[in-house]
Amino acid sequence: MSLSRRSFLLAASGLVAGCGAGDDGLPELKLATGPAGGPYELLGARLAGELRRGGFRVRALGTAASVENLRMLAEGRADLGFSLADSADDGVRVHRQPIAALARMYMNYVHLVVLTGSDIRLPAQLAGRSVSIGASGSGTAVTARRVLDAAALARPARVSKFGLDTSLTALGEGRIEAFFWSGGVPTPALAASKVPIRLLALDSLVPALRRTYGPLYESTAVPAGEYGGPAPVPTIGTPSYLVCRNGLPEEVAFAVTEVLFQSRDRLEMPDAPGGRLDKRYAIGTGVVPLHPGAARYYRSVYG
Known part of the structure; x- marks a missing residue:
């Protein structure tokens, strides 16, 4: 679709559907991203730039990530947002939030991080220990719980809710003994950390997670060499989705999905396996229904 035709359709769609619009008549999209310096904020900034080049007006909103993003979509305070698959699944099945999916974006890897010299080797050894599960409102906190x-701990862990940067600092200072993070590989903050870290293997927990929650979780591995690890670390993978409010006009959803795939090489997804946005897997969004506009885009691609 040409930029001029897309702009005309977007303007018409925005005015008809009551989307917020600027002086140029184009609808303004509010994109809920994530915390400062995190992967959703960085990816959101790139996606916002591509959408602007594609004829949109876009405002990227910093958030705590998945859970807050879903709440904002459900309440009409955002039009688009990123979410981990398990948070989005929970939002649809449990909370009945009126959200839809535009695409499965990339694979996230669950990182359970300890100090290199820690005596913690297994998830079960977190019993009674001080653990950060991620910031309140984040998808990481949902996954970590x-x-x-x-892991069926013999006694509960002592839980804190810190974001990634605070978790790293707290680990280095001895205020916590482990923390969770869910993100792409490598996660820049972890790769550049001066705190000596090691990841725990988590793949043994995938069968239990799948029995309880279904095929939201996969066995995967952080590749050898990442974060200084000499060998691959088997762990848990779960996708990230680009989601939207149900009421997003169909023409807008189609155009957003089109821009997403036209610009995928510039979005710089994580380099690890499962990182690349791919039309073959983008429609795999579980119980989160594809928006009709996104579904129409995929039909136009596949015929």
Whole structure:
């Protein structure tokens, strides 16, 4: 679709559907991203730039990530957002949030991080320990709670809710003994950390997670060499979705999905396996229904 035709259709769609519009008549999209310096904020900034080049007006909103993003979409305070698959699944099945999916974006890797010299070798050894599960409102915190439940700890961990940077600092200072993070590989903050870290293997918990929550979780591995590890670390993978509010006009959803794939080489997804946006897998969004506009885009691609 040409930029001029897309702009005309977007303007018409925005005015008809009551989307917020600027002086140029184009609808303004509010994109809920993530915390400062995190992968959703970085990817959101790139996607916002591509959408602007594609004829949109876009405002990227910093958030705590998945759970907050879903709440903002459900309440009409955002039009687009990123979410981990398990948070989005919970939003649709449990909370009945009116959201839809535009694409499965890339694979996230669950990182359970300890100091290099820590005596913690297994998830079960987190019993009674100080653990950060991720910031309040983040998808990491949802996943971490489920992982701790699957680990069947002999006694509960002592839980804190810190974001990634605070977790790294707290680990280095001895205020916590482990923390969770869910993101692409490598996660820049971890790769550049001066705190000596090691990842724990988590793949043994995938069967229990799948029995409870279905095929949201996969066995995967952080490749050898990442974060200084000499060998691959088997862990848990779960995708990230680009989601939207149900009421997003169909023409807008189609155009956003089109721009997403036209610009995928410039979005710089994570380099690890499962990182690349691919039309073959983008429609795999589980119980989160594809928006009709996105579905129409995929039909136009596949015929």
